[in-house]
Amino acid sequence: MEVKANEIRVEVIKMLVEAETGHPAGALGSADFWTLLYLGGLIKVYPQDPWNEERDRVVLSAGHYCPVLYAVLAEAGFFPKEELSSLRKIDSRLQGHPVARMLPGVENSSGPLGQGISVAVGMALAARMDNKKYRVICFMGDGEQNEGQVWEAYMSAAKYKLSNLTVVIDRNNIQIDGHTEEVMPLEPLGEKLKSFGFEVMEIDGHNMQEIAETMDKAKVYFEKPSAIILRTIPGKNVDFMENDYAWHGRAPGMGETVQALMEIRKVRTLGGRVAND
């Protein structure tokens, strides 16, 4: 699965280079989670029947992460992989920020931060009202937690005891203008979520086993929504992007791309110790 995650990273880099714009840091940093989510069987999805009523709902609230969502959706078979190169281009279903149902598997429209979590709460509440079994996974950025709407939604999730909702927060410590704790301090984030009525788990977002176990655990909480804080390295596995907020919203140029792909491949082959491709 780690190898798969790096393949997804390669796809993300290729898409962004082709598009010449986009947001690499978050997409690369969360690639391990996304890969496991869609390709590691953590959720119920039906690539051939994407709107199946029984599916789990994955709500991407931080819309700018969409290249990695598109990459795993394509890999899972929701749409042809060839389409990935159309990201951000005219007449494409792969919008720069996702538009609901424009592409199989895209549940909601997002971009303006904080909106997805309210949509996710609405979906989870609807499931409750209709006694449906599906779960709702809402993926958010950490900078996104600045938005007031997010905390409104958290209050509602706790009020309606939405244990079918799991919020996943990519805690990569960066946003456009700098480090999150400098731009608008979030800590103690876990404590805040707890006090808002969530079961909170904080884990290494690059540890596949830990992700899988935690996602499993999130299913069993009683009458409480759950939150998983993924500690990740933004730009993960591309040395010159890692932890540098400058890469939040900038696509790599040609030279940088070659270097980025080489670095990801190096990881994939464990420095040449296992066969490449």
Next chain:
Amino acid sequence: MRDGYGEAMVEMARNNPRVVVLIADLLESLKLAEFKKEFPKRTIEVGIQEQNMMGMAGGLALSGKIPFVNSFACFSPGRNWEQLRISVCLTKNNVKVIGGHAGFGNGADGANQQSFEDIAITRVLPGMTVLVPADYEQVKKAVWRMAELEGPIYMRMTKPAREVMTTRTTPFEIGKAQVFREGRDVTVFACGAMVYEAMMVAKELAGTVEVEVINIHTIKPLDIEAVVRSARKTGKVVTAEEHSIIGGLGSAVAEALGENFPVPMRRVGMRDTFGESGEPEELMKKYGLTKNEIIKEIKKLINKNE
């Protein structure tokens, strides 16, 4: 008007199990207490969170519900316009937004609780239908039609209307303007409470100026055919609305006539200004949302023609 809304919601929801109500701490104000009593599980009280309320409605609609989002117009769609834009309109979501106490509905509360911009900000959103019923019966009918019509709809309700102009049997069809009175000299296109004022104008001027009164209860999609037909007939147009003359009914009619059949026209409404505290009736008078103001504008048009 609001009483009609509360009553119709209960009746309609009995017939449509998909309908749910979201409310932001204004249950009594929107006359939804009865709804909550009959459908406690379908009443979602979000507290004072208009932004989250609109987003949740988006999620509920994506899951097959027909959410009615309720608050004062100044807060919803006033405060949560971006959620309306992205989580509802861009998503082509089947959400119904009810703006209560629009115009001078919250008279004494002052400018910040009054809404004269809501038609403008909803009308501009792609795919949005915008309704301004004229009275109690029309609100009731609008509630039923809204639930039947797929897609995002905004309905504005203004101050409690004492005047009833339509009956249970008066037809009401979204997108179809209604000729309330025929005339050949000038057309007054009005919406909401101003329809009554326009009718009074027609009565008062009868014999000297024959005024055609058309109720534009659907601002979008505008019944362009009816607007042009009447303008062609009378050659002079006045619009009247309890809303800013910028972006509302007056603008919509001016756009339609400008492109199709330009005629001299005047707009009655809030003239690029905020309101203030006072009784709704006093405020309507002070800010020129009255029969007399419409007559003044009609006279300007007629004198210009002579």
